[in-house]
Amino acid sequence: MTLARAVVGFLAVSVALVLQVSLFPHVAWQGVVPNLVLLVVVAAALTRGAQFALVLGFVAGVLLDLAPPADHLAGRWALALVVVAYLAARVRQDVRPSTAAVLATVAASSFVGTSLFALSGLVLRDPVISVGELLEVVAVAVLWDLLLTPFVLPPTMRLFERLGRTGAPV
Amino acid sequence: MAERPDREKRWRGLEERSRPRRSTLVALLLASATLMTLDQQAGESSPIEPVRAAVGAAFGPVETITSAAVRPFTAVPTWFRSKDGLRRDITDLESENAALREQVASSGYDRNRLAEFEGLTRAAADLGRSMVPARVVAHGSAQSFSRTVTIDAGSDAGLRPDMTVVNNDGLVGRVLRVTSRTATVLLLLDAESVVGGRIGESMEVGFLRGRGILGQEGRLDLELLDDAVVPAQGDTVVSWGSDGAGPYVPGVLVGRVTDVFASVREQAQRAVIEPFVDFSALDVVGVIVPGDTASDRALIQADGGIG
Numbered sequence: 303m304t305l306a307r308a309v310v311g312f313l314a315v316s317v318a319l320v321l322q323v324s325l326f327p328h329v330a331w332q333g334v335v336p337n338l339v340l341l342v343v344v345a346a347a348l349t350r351g352a353q354f355a356l357v358l359g360f361v362a363g364v365l366l367d368l369a370p371p372a373d374h375l376a377g378r379w380a381l382a383l384v385v386v387a388y389l390a391a392r393v394r395q396d397v398r399p400s401t402a403a404v405l406a407t408v409a410a411s412s413f414v415g416t417s418l419f420a421l422s423g424l425v426l427r428d429p430v431i432s433v434g435e436l437l438e439v440v441a442v443a444v445l446w447d448l449l450l451t452p453f454v455l456p457p458t459m460r461l462f463e464r465l466g467r468t469g470a471p472v
Numbered sequence: 473m474a475e476r477p478d479r480e481k482r483w484r485g486l487e488e489r490s491r492p493r494r495s496t497l498v499a500l501l502l503a504s505a506t507l508m509t510l511d512q513q514a515g516e517s518s519p520i521e522p523v524r525a526a527v528g529a530a531f532g533p534v535e536t537i538t539s540a541a542v543r544p545f546t547a548v549p550t551w552f553r554s555k556d557g558l559r560r561d562i563t564d565l566e567s568e569n570a571a572l573r574e575q576v577a578s579s580g581y582d583r584n585r586l587a588e589f590e591g592l593t594r595a596a597a598d599l600g601r602s603m604v605p606a607r608v609v610a611h612g613s614a615q616s617f618s619r620t621v622t623i624d625a626g627s628d629a630g631l632r633p634d635m636t637v638v639n640n641d642g643l644v645g646r647v648l649r650v651t652s653r654t655a656t657v658l659l660l661l662d663a664e665s666v667v668g669g670r671i672g673e674s675m676e677v678g679f680l681r682g683r684g685i686l687g688q689e690g691r692l693d694l695e696l697l698d699d700a701v702v703p704a705q706g707d708t709v710v711s712w713g714s715d716g717a718g719p720y721v722p723g724v725l726v727g728r729v730t731d732v733f734a735s736v737r738e739q740a741q742r743a744v745i746e747p748f749v750d751f752s753a754l755d756v757v758g759v760i761v762p763g764d765t766a767s768d769r770a771l772i773q774a775d776g777g778i779g
Binding site for chain 1: 500532611616617619
Protein backbone atom coordinates (compact mmCIF):
# COMPACT_ATOMS: atom_id res chain seq x y z
CA MET A 303 0.00 0.00 0.00
CA THR A 304 2.72 2.42 0.96
CA LEU A 305 4.51 1.53 -2.26
CA ALA A 306 1.41 2.30 -4.31
CA ARG A 307 1.01 5.54 -2.40
CA ALA A 308 4.62 6.50 -3.13
CA VAL A 309 4.23 5.68 -6.83
CA VAL A 310 1.02 7.69 -7.18
CA GLY A 311 2.59 10.60 -5.32
CA PHE A 312 5.64 10.53 -7.58
CA LEU A 313 3.49 10.33 -10.71
CA ALA A 314 1.32 13.26 -9.58
CA VAL A 315 4.41 15.35 -8.96
CA SER A 316 5.95 14.38 -12.32
CA VAL A 317 2.82 15.27 -14.26
CA ALA A 318 2.61 18.59 -12.42
CA LEU A 319 6.27 19.31 -13.20
CA VAL A 320 5.94 18.54 -16.92
CA LEU A 321 2.80 20.68 -17.23
CA GLN A 322 4.50 23.47 -15.31
CA VAL A 323 7.48 23.70 -17.66
CA SER A 324 5.91 22.73 -20.98
CA LEU A 325 2.28 23.91 -20.99
CA PHE A 326 2.03 26.90 -18.65
CA PRO A 327 4.89 29.01 -20.07
CA HIS A 328 2.52 29.68 -22.97
CA VAL A 329 0.08 31.44 -20.64
CA ALA A 330 2.68 32.81 -18.22
CA TRP A 331 2.22 36.32 -16.84
CA GLN A 332 5.53 38.20 -16.59
CA GLY A 333 7.25 34.84 -16.86
CA VAL A 334 5.65 33.55 -13.67
CA VAL A 335 3.76 30.27 -13.98
CA PRO A 336 1.52 28.56 -11.42
CA ASN A 337 3.58 26.28 -9.22
CA LEU A 338 1.65 23.04 -9.76
CA VAL A 339 4.26 20.96 -7.95
CA LEU A 340 3.75 23.03 -4.81
CA LEU A 341 -0.04 22.60 -5.11
CA VAL A 342 0.34 18.81 -5.29
CA VAL A 343 2.54 18.84 -2.18
CA VAL A 344 -0.02 20.98 -0.32
CA ALA A 345 -2.80 18.62 -1.39
CA ALA A 346 -0.82 15.69 -0.03
CA ALA A 347 -0.18 17.52 3.24
CA LEU A 348 -3.88 18.34 3.68
CA THR A 349 -5.05 14.78 3.14
CA ARG A 350 -2.29 12.31 3.88
CA GLY A 351 -0.55 13.82 6.90
CA ALA A 352 2.86 15.20 7.51
CA GLN A 353 5.08 12.14 7.20
CA PHE A 354 4.05 11.41 3.61
CA ALA A 355 3.88 15.09 2.66
CA LEU A 356 7.40 15.79 3.93
CA VAL A 357 8.93 13.02 1.85
CA LEU A 358 6.83 13.92 -1.20
CA GLY A 359 7.83 17.56 -0.78
CA PHE A 360 11.49 16.64 -0.71
CA VAL A 361 11.23 14.39 -3.79
CA ALA A 362 9.22 17.02 -5.68
CA GLY A 363 11.74 19.69 -4.76
CA VAL A 364 14.68 17.63 -5.94
CA LEU A 365 12.88 16.98 -9.24
CA LEU A 366 12.22 20.72 -9.66
CA ASP A 367 15.89 21.35 -8.92
CA LEU A 368 17.22 18.82 -11.42
CA ALA A 369 14.75 18.58 -14.35
CA PRO A 370 16.04 20.29 -17.49
CA PRO A 371 15.35 24.02 -17.63
CA ALA A 372 16.44 24.39 -14.00
CA ASP A 373 19.75 26.15 -13.50
CA HIS A 374 20.25 26.82 -9.83
CA LEU A 375 21.92 25.02 -6.94
CA ALA A 376 20.24 21.67 -6.35
CA GLY A 377 18.38 21.46 -3.06
CA ARG A 378 16.88 24.95 -2.99
CA TRP A 379 13.37 23.96 -4.05
CA ALA A 380 13.73 20.78 -1.97
CA LEU A 381 14.31 22.87 1.15
CA ALA A 382 11.42 25.20 0.30
CA LEU A 383 8.94 22.39 -0.40
CA VAL A 384 9.87 20.40 2.73
CA VAL A 385 9.06 23.47 4.82
CA VAL A 386 5.86 24.02 2.83
CA ALA A 387 4.81 20.41 3.44
CA TYR A 388 5.52 20.79 7.16
CA LEU A 389 3.49 23.99 7.43
CA ALA A 390 0.57 22.75 5.33
CA ALA A 391 0.40 19.53 7.33
CA ARG A 392 -0.19 21.52 10.53
CA VAL A 393 -3.56 22.61 9.07
CA ARG A 394 -4.80 19.09 8.67
CA GLN A 395 -7.50 18.06 11.08
CA ASP A 396 -9.54 14.91 11.28
CA VAL A 397 -12.35 16.64 9.40
CA ARG A 398 -12.03 17.75 5.80
CA PRO A 399 -10.65 21.30 5.66
CA SER A 400 -13.10 23.97 4.51
CA THR A 401 -12.69 25.87 1.24
CA ALA A 402 -11.48 28.97 3.01
CA ALA A 403 -8.96 26.95 4.98
CA VAL A 404 -7.63 25.35 1.80
CA LEU A 405 -7.30 28.70 0.03
CA ALA A 406 -5.54 30.26 3.01
CA THR A 407 -3.19 27.28 3.22
CA VAL A 408 -2.35 27.53 -0.47
CA ALA A 409 -1.70 31.26 -0.23
CA ALA A 410 0.52 30.86 2.81
CA SER A 411 2.34 27.86 1.32
CA SER A 412 2.92 29.58 -2.00
CA PHE A 413 4.21 32.70 -0.28
CA VAL A 414 6.48 30.78 2.07
CA GLY A 415 7.70 28.39 -0.63
CA THR A 416 8.60 31.01 -3.24
CA SER A 417 10.08 33.35 -0.64
CA LEU A 418 12.21 30.59 0.87
CA PHE A 419 13.50 29.68 -2.57
CA ALA A 420 14.32 33.31 -3.29
CA LEU A 421 15.92 33.87 0.11
CA SER A 422 18.10 30.79 -0.19
CA GLY A 423 19.23 32.28 -3.49
CA LEU A 424 20.10 35.57 -1.78
CA VAL A 425 22.04 33.78 0.94
CA LEU A 426 23.91 31.51 -1.48
CA ARG A 427 24.35 34.34 -4.02
CA ASP A 428 22.97 32.08 -6.72
CA PRO A 429 21.18 34.52 -9.05
CA VAL A 430 21.73 38.23 -8.55
CA ILE A 431 18.38 39.94 -8.05
CA SER A 432 16.97 42.88 -6.10
CA VAL A 433 14.49 42.48 -3.26
CA GLY A 434 11.90 44.63 -5.04
CA GLU A 435 11.75 42.41 -8.11
CA LEU A 436 11.72 39.42 -5.84
CA LEU A 437 8.62 40.58 -3.95
CA GLU A 438 6.87 41.33 -7.23
CA VAL A 439 7.49 37.81 -8.51
CA VAL A 440 6.40 36.29 -5.19
CA ALA A 441 3.14 38.26 -5.30
CA VAL A 442 2.35 37.15 -8.84
CA ALA A 443 3.21 33.55 -7.95
CA VAL A 444 0.83 33.57 -4.97
CA LEU A 445 -1.93 34.99 -7.18
CA TRP A 446 -1.37 32.33 -9.84
CA ASP A 447 -1.40 29.51 -7.31
CA LEU A 448 -4.66 30.78 -5.78
CA LEU A 449 -6.22 31.00 -9.25
CA LEU A 450 -5.31 27.42 -10.06
CA THR A 451 -6.33 26.03 -6.65
CA PRO A 452 -10.00 25.27 -7.55
CA PHE A 453 -8.84 23.23 -10.55
CA VAL A 454 -5.91 21.36 -9.04
CA LEU A 455 -6.54 20.82 -5.34
CA PRO A 456 -9.99 19.06 -5.31
CA PRO A 457 -9.02 16.28 -7.76
CA THR A 458 -5.58 15.84 -6.22
CA MET A 459 -6.97 15.73 -2.69
CA ARG A 460 -9.59 13.20 -3.77
CA LEU A 461 -6.82 11.10 -5.32
CA PHE A 462 -4.74 11.10 -2.15
CA GLU A 463 -7.82 10.49 0.02
CA ARG A 464 -8.81 7.44 -1.98
CA LEU A 465 -5.30 6.07 -1.48
CA GLY A 466 -5.76 6.40 2.28
CA ARG A 467 -9.16 4.76 2.49
CA THR A 468 -7.96 1.31 1.46
CA GLY A 469 -4.72 1.67 3.38
CA ALA A 470 -3.81 2.37 6.96
CA PRO A 471 -6.57 2.77 9.56
CA VAL A 472 -7.61 6.35 10.20
CA MET B 473 12.08 -1.70 20.74
CA ALA B 474 11.30 -5.21 19.55
CA GLU B 475 10.48 -6.28 23.15
CA ARG B 476 7.62 -3.84 23.48
CA PRO B 477 5.75 -4.00 20.18
CA ASP B 478 2.38 -2.72 21.49
CA ARG B 479 3.79 0.42 23.00
CA GLU B 480 5.84 1.13 19.91
CA LYS B 481 2.76 0.77 17.72
CA ARG B 482 0.59 3.09 19.76
CA TRP B 483 3.34 5.67 19.93
CA ARG B 484 3.74 5.69 16.19
CA GLY B 485 0.00 5.83 15.52
CA LEU B 486 -0.37 8.84 17.75
CA GLU B 487 2.60 10.55 16.16
CA GLU B 488 1.46 10.00 12.63
CA ARG B 489 -1.97 11.44 13.16
CA SER B 490 -1.05 14.62 15.00
CA ARG B 491 2.33 15.71 13.71
CA PRO B 492 5.31 14.40 11.78
CA ARG B 493 8.26 12.77 13.37
CA ARG B 494 10.62 15.59 14.00
CA SER B 495 13.50 13.39 12.90
CA THR B 496 12.06 13.16 9.37
CA LEU B 497 11.77 16.92 9.10
CA VAL B 498 15.30 17.45 10.35
CA ALA B 499 16.67 14.70 8.11
CA LEU B 500 15.01 16.12 5.00
CA LEU B 501 16.09 19.68 5.78
CA LEU B 502 19.65 18.47 6.29
CA ALA B 503 19.46 16.50 3.05
CA SER B 504 18.45 19.68 1.20
CA ALA B 505 21.27 21.62 2.79
CA THR B 506 23.71 18.85 1.89
CA LEU B 507 22.55 18.94 -1.73
CA MET B 508 23.09 22.70 -1.87
CA THR B 509 26.52 22.47 -0.29
CA LEU B 510 27.63 19.65 -2.57
CA ASP B 511 26.43 21.52 -5.62
CA GLN B 512 27.98 24.82 -4.59
CA GLN B 513 31.35 23.64 -3.32
CA ALA B 514 32.27 21.34 -6.16
CA GLY B 515 31.17 23.71 -8.94
CA GLU B 516 31.39 22.24 -12.40
CA SER B 517 32.61 18.82 -11.25
CA SER B 518 29.81 18.56 -8.67
CA PRO B 519 28.53 15.05 -7.90
CA ILE B 520 25.02 16.41 -8.60
CA GLU B 521 25.79 16.87 -12.31
CA PRO B 522 25.43 13.15 -13.27
CA VAL B 523 22.10 13.03 -11.38
CA ARG B 524 21.01 16.18 -13.14
CA ALA B 525 21.91 14.61 -16.48
CA ALA B 526 19.98 11.45 -15.61
CA VAL B 527 16.86 13.38 -14.55
CA GLY B 528 17.23 15.46 -17.70
CA ALA B 529 17.38 12.33 -19.83
CA ALA B 530 14.22 11.04 -18.15
CA PHE B 531 12.19 14.26 -18.26
CA GLY B 532 13.50 15.74 -21.52
CA PRO B 533 11.58 13.38 -23.84
CA VAL B 534 8.38 13.83 -21.79
CA GLU B 535 8.72 17.59 -22.07
CA THR B 536 9.28 17.23 -25.81
CA ILE B 537 6.10 15.17 -26.20
CA THR B 538 4.00 17.54 -24.07
CA SER B 539 5.30 20.52 -25.95
CA ALA B 540 4.48 18.87 -29.28
CA ALA B 541 0.95 18.13 -28.06
CA VAL B 542 0.43 21.68 -26.83
CA ARG B 543 1.94 23.48 -29.82
CA PRO B 544 -1.09 23.30 -32.20
CA PHE B 545 -3.23 25.11 -29.59
CA THR B 546 -0.74 27.78 -28.63
CA ALA B 547 -0.08 28.49 -32.30
CA VAL B 548 -3.68 29.59 -32.96
CA PRO B 549 -3.21 33.26 -31.98
CA THR B 550 -0.11 33.52 -34.18
CA TRP B 551 -2.09 32.40 -37.24
CA PHE B 552 -4.33 35.42 -36.93
CA ARG B 553 -1.51 37.75 -36.05
CA SER B 554 0.69 36.61 -38.94
CA LYS B 555 -1.88 36.95 -41.74
CA ASP B 556 -0.90 40.54 -42.49
CA GLY B 557 2.72 39.55 -42.29
CA LEU B 558 2.18 36.76 -44.79
CA ARG B 559 0.47 39.14 -47.22
CA ARG B 560 3.43 41.50 -46.97
CA ASP B 561 5.79 38.57 -47.49
CA ILE B 562 3.95 37.64 -50.69
CA THR B 563 4.41 41.11 -52.16
CA ASP B 564 8.07 41.11 -51.16
CA LEU B 565 8.64 37.67 -52.62
CA GLU B 566 6.86 38.53 -55.86
CA SER B 567 9.11 41.52 -56.44
CA GLU B 568 12.16 39.47 -55.47
CA ASN B 569 11.03 36.77 -57.88
CA ALA B 570 10.80 39.26 -60.71
CA ALA B 571 14.32 40.50 -59.97
CA LEU B 572 15.62 36.94 -59.96
CA ARG B 573 13.97 36.15 -63.28
CA GLU B 574 15.77 39.12 -64.73
CA GLN B 575 19.06 37.82 -63.38
CA VAL B 576 18.45 34.36 -64.82
CA ALA B 577 17.88 35.91 -68.24
CA SER B 578 21.32 37.49 -68.15
CA SER B 579 23.08 34.56 -66.58
CA GLY B 580 25.10 33.21 -69.53
CA TYR B 581 28.02 35.45 -68.84
CA ASP B 582 27.61 35.24 -65.10
CA ARG B 583 27.81 31.44 -65.14
CA ASN B 584 31.35 31.47 -66.47
CA ARG B 585 32.44 33.87 -63.79
CA LEU B 586 30.63 31.81 -61.21
CA ALA B 587 32.68 28.73 -62.09
CA GLU B 588 35.79 30.65 -61.13
CA PHE B 589 34.34 31.91 -57.90
CA GLU B 590 33.02 28.54 -56.91
CA GLY B 591 36.44 27.25 -55.99
CA LEU B 592 36.87 30.21 -53.68
CA THR B 593 33.44 29.93 -52.07
CA ARG B 594 33.93 26.25 -51.32
CA ALA B 595 37.03 27.09 -49.29
CA ALA B 596 35.24 29.97 -47.62
CA ALA B 597 32.27 27.81 -46.73
CA ASP B 598 34.51 25.64 -44.58
CA LEU B 599 35.33 28.72 -42.53
CA GLY B 600 31.65 29.55 -42.19
CA ARG B 601 29.32 28.11 -39.62
CA SER B 602 27.12 25.04 -39.51
CA MET B 603 24.08 24.70 -37.28
CA VAL B 604 22.01 22.04 -35.62
CA PRO B 605 18.32 23.04 -35.79
CA ALA B 606 16.26 22.52 -32.62
CA ARG B 607 12.99 23.54 -31.01
CA VAL B 608 12.34 25.04 -27.59
CA VAL B 609 10.31 22.56 -25.54
CA ALA B 610 10.31 23.96 -21.98
CA HIS B 611 10.84 27.27 -20.20
CA GLY B 612 12.26 27.89 -16.76
CA SER B 613 9.74 29.90 -14.73
CA ALA B 614 10.34 33.29 -13.16
CA GLN B 615 10.00 31.78 -9.69
CA SER B 616 13.40 30.23 -10.22
CA PHE B 617 14.92 33.63 -11.10
CA SER B 618 16.94 32.25 -13.99
CA ARG B 619 16.06 32.52 -17.65
CA THR B 620 16.66 29.14 -19.23
CA VAL B 621 14.93 26.98 -21.81
CA THR B 622 15.19 23.35 -22.84
CA ILE B 623 15.74 22.50 -26.51
CA ASP B 624 15.08 19.11 -28.05
CA ALA B 625 18.59 18.41 -29.34
CA GLY B 626 21.36 16.99 -27.17
CA SER B 627 24.68 15.24 -27.30
CA ASP B 628 23.27 12.78 -29.86
CA ALA B 629 22.91 15.72 -32.24
CA GLY B 630 26.51 16.79 -31.58
CA LEU B 631 25.84 19.47 -28.96
CA ARG B 632 28.24 20.27 -26.14
CA PRO B 633 28.17 22.87 -23.34
CA ASP B 634 29.20 26.44 -24.23
CA MET B 635 27.97 26.37 -27.82
CA THR B 636 26.32 29.48 -29.23
CA VAL B 637 22.56 29.40 -29.82
CA VAL B 638 21.00 31.70 -32.40
CA ASN B 639 17.75 32.02 -34.28
CA ASN B 640 16.89 33.85 -37.49
CA ASP B 641 16.83 37.21 -35.65
CA GLY B 642 20.11 37.01 -33.79
CA LEU B 643 21.87 35.73 -30.69
CA VAL B 644 19.75 33.71 -28.24
CA GLY B 645 22.25 32.43 -25.66
CA ARG B 646 24.54 29.56 -24.96
CA VAL B 647 24.24 25.89 -24.08
CA LEU B 648 24.74 25.25 -20.36
CA ARG B 649 24.55 21.46 -20.22
CA VAL B 650 23.38 18.63 -22.43
CA THR B 651 21.76 15.27 -21.98
CA SER B 652 21.57 12.75 -24.79
CA ARG B 653 18.31 14.16 -26.22
CA THR B 654 17.95 17.65 -24.71
CA ALA B 655 20.04 20.66 -23.79
CA THR B 656 19.56 23.53 -21.36
CA VAL B 657 20.15 26.98 -22.84
CA LEU B 658 20.98 30.09 -20.80
CA LEU B 659 19.21 33.03 -22.44
CA LEU B 660 20.99 36.30 -23.14
CA LEU B 661 18.52 38.10 -20.86
CA ASP B 662 19.44 36.09 -17.76
CA ALA B 663 20.88 38.27 -15.02
CA GLU B 664 24.01 36.14 -14.94
CA SER B 665 24.62 36.13 -18.67
CA VAL B 666 27.57 38.23 -19.82
CA VAL B 667 28.39 38.49 -23.53
CA GLY B 668 31.07 40.47 -25.26
CA GLY B 669 29.46 43.00 -27.58
CA ARG B 670 30.83 45.17 -30.37
CA ILE B 671 29.16 48.24 -31.77
CA GLY B 672 28.94 47.60 -35.48
CA GLU B 673 29.45 51.25 -36.53
CA SER B 674 32.52 52.12 -34.42
CA MET B 675 33.93 48.63 -33.72
CA GLU B 676 34.11 49.56 -30.01
CA VAL B 677 33.83 46.61 -27.61
CA GLY B 678 32.12 46.20 -24.25
CA PHE B 679 30.12 43.79 -22.15
CA LEU B 680 26.41 43.01 -22.43
CA ARG B 681 24.56 42.03 -19.29
CA GLY B 682 21.01 40.72 -19.09
CA ARG B 683 18.48 42.15 -16.64
CA GLY B 684 16.61 38.95 -15.95
CA ILE B 685 13.39 40.32 -17.44
CA LEU B 686 11.73 38.56 -20.33
CA GLY B 687 9.05 39.80 -22.69
CA GLN B 688 8.42 43.27 -24.10
CA GLU B 689 10.61 45.08 -21.54
CA GLY B 690 13.51 42.63 -21.91
CA ARG B 691 16.67 44.73 -22.35
CA LEU B 692 20.43 44.32 -22.15
CA ASP B 693 22.90 46.76 -20.61
CA LEU B 694 26.05 47.51 -22.60
CA GLU B 695 29.08 48.82 -20.76
CA LEU B 696 31.83 50.00 -23.09
CA LEU B 697 35.50 49.57 -22.27
CA ASP B 698 36.42 52.97 -23.69
CA ASP B 699 34.52 55.62 -21.73
CA ALA B 700 35.19 58.27 -24.36
CA VAL B 701 33.00 56.59 -26.94
CA VAL B 702 29.36 57.54 -27.08
CA PRO B 703 27.27 55.06 -29.05
CA ALA B 704 24.50 56.53 -31.15
CA GLN B 705 20.89 55.53 -30.88
CA GLY B 706 20.05 52.92 -33.45
CA ASP B 707 23.60 51.54 -33.66
CA THR B 708 23.69 47.80 -34.13
CA VAL B 709 25.49 45.58 -31.62
CA VAL B 710 27.07 42.27 -32.62
CA SER B 711 28.77 39.67 -30.45
CA TRP B 712 32.52 39.38 -30.14
CA GLY B 713 34.34 36.33 -28.95
CA SER B 714 36.40 33.60 -30.48
CA ASP B 715 35.61 30.59 -32.61
CA GLY B 716 37.82 28.25 -30.63
CA ALA B 717 37.77 29.20 -26.97
CA GLY B 718 34.83 31.41 -26.05
CA PRO B 719 31.23 30.26 -25.72
CA TYR B 720 30.05 32.92 -28.17
CA VAL B 721 31.12 33.10 -31.81
CA PRO B 722 31.83 36.63 -33.07
CA GLY B 723 29.72 38.63 -35.46
CA VAL B 724 26.24 37.43 -34.51
CA LEU B 725 23.61 40.18 -34.40
CA VAL B 726 22.49 40.96 -30.85
CA GLY B 727 20.39 44.11 -30.83
CA ARG B 728 20.01 47.84 -31.34
CA VAL B 729 20.98 50.74 -29.06
CA THR B 730 17.82 52.42 -27.76
CA ASP B 731 19.16 54.60 -24.98
CA VAL B 732 22.54 56.00 -23.93
CA PHE B 733 23.52 57.56 -20.65
CA ALA B 734 26.76 58.42 -18.90
CA SER B 735 27.33 56.85 -15.53
CA VAL B 736 29.26 59.51 -13.61
CA ARG B 737 30.22 57.31 -10.70
CA GLU B 738 31.88 54.65 -12.81
CA GLN B 739 33.12 57.05 -15.46
CA ALA B 740 31.74 54.94 -18.26
CA GLN B 741 29.17 55.12 -20.98
CA ARG B 742 26.25 52.77 -20.67
CA ALA B 743 23.84 51.89 -23.39
CA VAL B 744 20.56 50.05 -23.29
CA ILE B 745 20.20 47.44 -26.00
CA GLU B 746 16.94 46.13 -27.34
CA PRO B 747 17.61 42.57 -28.51
CA PHE B 748 16.50 41.54 -31.99
CA VAL B 749 15.33 38.18 -30.72
CA ASP B 750 11.80 37.96 -29.29
CA PHE B 751 12.66 35.88 -26.23
CA SER B 752 9.10 35.31 -25.09
CA ALA B 753 8.19 33.67 -28.40
CA LEU B 754 11.23 31.48 -29.00
CA ASP B 755 10.55 28.39 -31.07
CA VAL B 756 13.05 27.23 -33.67
CA VAL B 757 16.69 27.91 -32.84
CA GLY B 758 20.03 26.82 -34.28
CA VAL B 759 23.06 25.74 -32.31
CA ILE B 760 26.34 26.67 -34.00
CA VAL B 761 28.55 23.59 -34.29
CA PRO B 762 31.80 22.79 -36.11
CA GLY B 763 31.20 21.88 -39.75
CA ASP B 764 32.31 18.26 -39.33
CA THR B 765 30.05 17.46 -36.37
CA ALA B 766 28.61 13.95 -36.29
CA SER B 767 24.89 14.38 -35.69
CA ASP B 768 21.76 12.24 -35.66
CA ARG B 769 19.88 14.93 -37.55
CA ALA B 770 20.47 16.97 -40.69
CA LEU B 771 22.87 19.89 -40.21
CA ILE B 772 22.36 23.26 -41.82
CA GLN B 773 25.63 23.73 -43.64
CA ALA B 774 27.60 26.95 -43.76
CA ASP B 775 26.61 27.51 -47.40
CA GLY B 776 22.92 27.26 -46.55
CA GLY B 777 22.50 23.70 -47.80
CA ILE B 778 21.13 20.81 -45.75
CA GLY B 779 23.12 17.68 -45.18
